[in-house]
Amino acid sequence: MxxxxxxxxxxxxxxxxxxxxxxxxxxxxxxxxxxxxxxxQVAVVAIALFWLFPTVGLAVASLRDTADNSASGWWTVxxxxxxxxxxxxxxxLQNETILRSLWNTVLITVPSTLLVVIIGAFGAxxxxxxxxxxxxxxxxxxxxxxxxxxxxxxIPDARLFGALGMYGTIPAVVAFHVAFGLPFAIFLLRxxxxxxxxxxxxxxxxxxxxxxxxFRKVVLPIGWPAVASLGIFQFLWVWNDLLVALVFATSxxxxxxxxxxxxxxxxxxxxxxxxxGAFVSMAVPLIVFFAFQRYFVQGVLAGSVK
Amino acid sequence: xxxxxxxxxxxxxxxxxTADPQPxxxxxxxxxxxxxxxxxxxxxxxxxRPRWEGRTIAVLFLAPALLTLAALVVYPILYTIWLSxxxxxxxxxxxxxxxxxxxxxxDVRKAITNNVIWVVVAxxxxxxxxxxxxxxxxxxxxxxxxxxxxxxPMAISFLAAGVTFRMVYDESPDRGAANAFAVAVHDMxxxxxxxxxxxxREGSLLVADADGALRTAGNxxxxxxxxxxxxxxxxxxxxxxxxxxxxxxAGQGLRGVVWLDFTRGGGGTAGVVDxxxxxxxxxxxxxxxxxxxxxxxxxxxDGRFSFPDLTGDGYQIRLAGSNFTEPFAGVTWLGPSxxxxxxxxxxxxxxxxxxxxLISxxxxxxxxxxxxxxxxxxxxxxxxxxxxxxxxxxxxxxxxxVTLVINVLKIFDLILVIAPESSQDDANVVAxxxxxVSFGGGLDFGLGxxxxxxxxxxxxxxxxxxIRSMRKGVS
Numbered sequence: 001m002x003x004x005x006x007x008x009x010x011x012x013x014x015x016x017x018x019x020x021x022x023x024x025x026x027x028x029x030x031x032x033x034x035x036x037x038x039x040x041q042v043a044v045v046a047i048a049l050f051w052l053f054p055t056v057g058l059a060v061a062s063l064r065d066t067a068d069n070s071a072s073g074w075w076t077v078x079x080x081x082x083x084x085x086x087x088x089x090x091x092x093l094q095n096e097t098i099l100r101s102l103w104n105t106v107l108i109t110v111p112s113t114l115l116v117v118i119i120g121a122f123g124a125x126x127x128x129x130x131x132x133x134x135x136x137x138x139x140x141x142x143x144x145x146x147x148x149x150x151x152x153x154x155i156p157d158a159r160l161f162g163a164l165g166m167y168g169t170i171p172a173v174v175a176f177h178v179a180f181g182l183p184f185a186i187f188l189l190r191x192x193x194x195x196x197x198x199x200x201x202x203x204x205x206x207x208x209x210x211x212x213x214x215f216r217k218v219v220l221p222i223g224w225p226a227v228a229s230l231g232i233f234q235f236l237w238v239w240n241d242l243l244v245a246l247v248f249a250t251s252x253x254x255x256x257x258x259x260x261x262x263x264x265x266x267x268x269x270x271x272x273x274x275x276x277g278a279f280v281s282m283a284v285p286l287i288v289f290f291a292f293q294r295y296f297v298q299g300v301l302a303g304s305v306k
Numbered sequence: 307x308x309x310x311x312x313x314x315x316x317x318x319x320x321x322x323x324t325a326d327p328q329p330x331x332x333x334x335x336x337x338x339x340x341x342x343x344x345x346x347x348x349x350x351x352x353x354x355r356p357r358w359e360g361r362t363i364a365v366l367f368l369a370p371a372l373l374t375l376a377a378l379v380v381y382p383i384l385y386t387i388w389l390s391x392x393x394x395x396x397x398x399x400x401x402x403x404x405x406x407x408x409x410x411x412x413d414v415r416k417a418i419t420n421n422v423i424w425v426v427v428a429x430x431x432x433x434x435x436x437x438x439x440x441x442x443x444x445x446x447x448x449x450x451x452x453x454x455x456x457x458x459p460m461a462i463s464f465l466a467a468g469v470t471f472r473m474v475y476d477e478s479p480d481r482g483a484a485n486a487f488a489v490a491v492h493d494m495x496x497x498x499x500x501x502x503x504x505x506x507r508e509g510s511l512l513v514a515d516a517d518g519a520l521r522t523a524g525n526x527x528x529x530x531x532x533x534x535x536x537x538x539x540x541x542x543x544x545x546x547x548x549x550x551x552x553x554x555x556a557g558q559g560l561r562g563v564v565w566l567d568f569t570r571g572g573g574g575t576a577g578v579v580d581x582x583x584x585x586x587x588x589x590x591x592x593x594x595x596x597x598x599x600x601x602x603x604x605x606x607x608d609g610r611f612s613f614p615d616l617t618g619d620g621y622q623i624r625l626a627g628s629n630f631t632e633p634f635a636g637v638t639w640l641g642p643s644x645x646x647x648x649x650x651x652x653x654x655x656x657x658x659x660x661x662x663x664l665i666s667x668x669x670x671x672x673x674x675x676x677x678x679x680x681x682x683x684x685x686x687x688x689x690x691x692x693x694x695x696x697x698x699x700x701x702x703x704x705x706x707x708v709t710l711v712i713n714v715l716k717i718f719d720l721i722l723v724i725a726p727e728s729s730q731d732d733a734n735v736v737a738x739x740x741x742x743v744s745f746g747g748g749l750d751f752g753l754g755x756x757x758x759x760x761x762x763x764x765x766x767x768x769x770x771x772x773i774r775s776m777r778k779g780v781s
Binding site for chain 1 (some may be wrong): 357360361363364365367368370371372374375377378379380381382383385386389439442443445446447451452454455456457458459460461462463464465466469470471472473474476480481482483486655659660663664712715716718719722723726727737740741744745751754755757758759761762765768769772773
């Protein structure tokens with residue numbers, strides 16, 4: 001179905017925005033158009049501020065101490081900027097639970113991303129360019145698995161990990177993320193790889209290159225944009241995950257989302273931990289967002305079907 | 307659904323304008339030709355490798371992926387279906403009991419109802435808002451910066467977004483932005499009464515009446531002033547206009563005084579107007595006779611009021627309820643009744659940027675020539691929108707909408723994080739209930755599996771359609 005097909009909607013800059021002026025317009029319509037334009041511009045700026053408001057609120061609240069946060073709203077900093085303090089962040093650096101959970105997030109996210117990209121790329125290459133019976137069926141089944149909700153697998157997988165003695169460990173969390181990341185990875189990469197001109201691969205094969213060499217020297221370099229998009233999407237997906245961590249990780253192996261969720265049981269008294277903690281956990285995705293905006297948008301738009 | 311979504315592939319190809327190969331390039335169109343010329347060539351012919359070698363390599367390349375998928379996705383699906391037909395610990399076959407429970411137990415039904423609300427409301431709102439935003443950004447300056455801001459929430463976790471909105475929805479207007487705003491707007495139209503929270507001096511004539519009003523218990527007459535003492539008004543809320551209460555007997559007709567029967571620093575006699583005690587100005591006073599209002603007035607700065615025209619006896623005095631209106635304390639966003647709409651608000655904040663970017667791309671792909679041609683032919687802007695723009699954008703809207711429906715069916719984190727423990731039952735959805743019954747203390751793997759199967763069945767149409775379009779494309 002079409003929703004499954006990732007769209008080519010790369011950047012946030014719309015294509016072809018150079019508008020050639022319409023032929024003739026009366027003075028009236030031009031005046032109306034211009035005032036309307038100003039109104040639209042004002043509305044757009046207002047909406048943007050409105051959208052920023054919650055995030056700015058979280059950022060400012062994380063810079064105020066608990067007493068201030070329980071006594072007044074974060075917006076009072078505009079009149080009393082002296083409230084701002086880095087104390088929460090300083091004590092966050094002393095908070096071993098939070099620090100360990102941040103490190104756990106890294107330990108979970110990096111292998112999950114690398115494994116999905118590597119295993120997915122090999123599989124996608126086979127499905128795109130190697131001949132074997134039932135290939136199309138395999139691809140169809142893999143694609144069908146993209147929308148499978150994790151809820152339909154967590155109980156058996158928890159039992160399986162328990163039987164293997166790895167329940168609650170980081171490898172268990174990684175394994176689950178890899179399994180549920182693969183269908184989309186294979187789908188995205190296979191379509192991209194299949195679009196590589198046949199001649200390039202044929203030439204490499206004629207030169208006696210092994211399939212592995214072709215994969216590494218021809219397909220991966222050309223398919224790099226798709227690999228990057230996939231990698232970023234998978235990275236964010238795992239970094240931001242809460243459910244899988246709740247089910248498969250013990251609190252010692254828990255990522256930051258899990259640790260913050262624990263703190264939220266007493267929300268207002270723990271704002272000094274939750275605020276800066278949430279902001280730190282947001283920092284990495286936001287850096288990725290601003291640094292790789294193009295791949296990021298592609299990856300997120302394509303992967304949103306999951 | 308298929309019918310509406312089918313043109314999308316074509317639309318999408320149209321949107322694909324750049325040269326570099328992209329995954330989005332309609333696989334259907336491409337693979338038709340690719341498959342055609344590939345199928346004719348035996349694998350062995352290529353590169354001079356024997357067929358078995360090619361197959362071995364294919365197996366090696368695919369094995370890690372397929373083994374992982376088989377062990378951790380496909381087999382668990384079957385196992386979950388098996389579990390859903392068994393009791394809590396899987397020891398006894400119970401048939402469809404878990405499914406019956408699912409639709410009869412109150413908390414699970416609530417979860418299903420909430421999921422229905424989510425699916426009906428959230429995707430359409432996000433799509434509509436995305437469309438509006440996309441249209442708005444079409445011709446403004448700095449559109450890219452705007453889109454970046456709106457798309458940013460997609461980068462952060464539901465947990466971080468949830469934390470953010472827990473703060474926005476804080477019940478105290480002093481802390482929560484939503485309530486600070488609600489109270490500001492409310493007070494703009496209806497300012498709170500300064501006398502809220504005051505109470506009646508014990509032993510006085512006043513008793514509570516309907517709507518927060520105070521009324522004299524028995525009848526009063528015009529022969530002497532009616533003394534109406536109140537207590538319990540904090541110093542800082544006494545109106546600055548208040549003058550020392552006057553207990554003068556002067557005047558005629560029904561009259562009296564409303565005052566704060568409290569002498570600072572002690573002293574003073576209850577029910578008597580002492581020298582330093584102050585009147586309560588601008589209090590709305592009504593005179594009643596036989597239950598009907600016969601006069602209305604307000605107190606002066608010294609708390610006095612009078613109805614010169616009313617003489618004789620048989621009256622009651624009432625201090626209107628509006629004098630004692632409690633100030634608006636804001637909305638309990640995360641309470642039982644509003645928690646789901648409130649969380650949907652947070653969801654819109656996260657996903658509107660997604661809808662906007664997709665729809666913008668759809669709008670950008672509309673050929674400007676067609677729009678100009680229609681305008682040249684004398685079509686009005688509305689006609690242009692209805693006859694040219696709308697049909698061309700509809701496929702993108704469908705894509706956005708369906709994607710959101712699938713996403714909303716599985717909504718979990720946002721509710722777990724935003725809804726406080728006290729109202730989590732009221733905000734419950736299927737995915738959350740599944741987690742709660744099987745891991746969050748319930749340990750009922752039978753019911754949990756049944757809920758997992760339910761979620762699976764709900765996304766199954768999307769899956770089947772996907773297979774159908776793939777089959778068309780690949781083979």
